[in-house]
Amino acid sequence: MEITEVRISLRNEDKLKAFASVTFDNSFVVRGLKVINGSQGFFVSMPSRRHKDGTYRDIAHPINNEMRKLIEDRVLDSFESELNAAGMGLGDQGSHSHDEFDEDLIEEET
Numbered sequence: 001m002e003i004t005e006v007r008i009s010l011r012n013e014d015k016l017k018a019f020a021s022v023t024f025d026n027s028f029v030v031r032g033l034k035v036i037n038g039s040q041g042f043f044v045s046m047p048s049r050r051h052k053d054g055t056y057r058d059i060a061h062p063i064n065n066e067m068r069k070l071i072e073d074r075v076l077d078s079f080e081s082e083l084n085a086a087g088m089g090l091g092d093q094g095s096h097s098h099d100e101f102d103e104d105l106i107e108e109e110t
Contacts (some may be wrong), residue, residue: 001025003070006078008035010086017042018082020075030060033071035079042079044072 005023018035032047046061062068083089 003074006074008078008082010082018079044075
């Protein structure tokens, strides 16, 4: 399986720095990934949904570490490129780490 496209939509919030969409094999897209500025640097959060009981569950996620790393590396590389294109550097956003839609989801995941 190949990642054929990554789209980044920058945000300028305290923790949420971008939304991402990842396309696989030019035929399947996963939307709603988030680039979060956590205590140990940036990480990619998978799309999730809040349940009636207040818990959160991923809607889509990789099932092995190899795919998780591939997705995270591509999303964070695209995030960095998008920041550079916007005239912002990582220094403006926080530290960059390649090691994880709404405000309530962000607080739960960080």
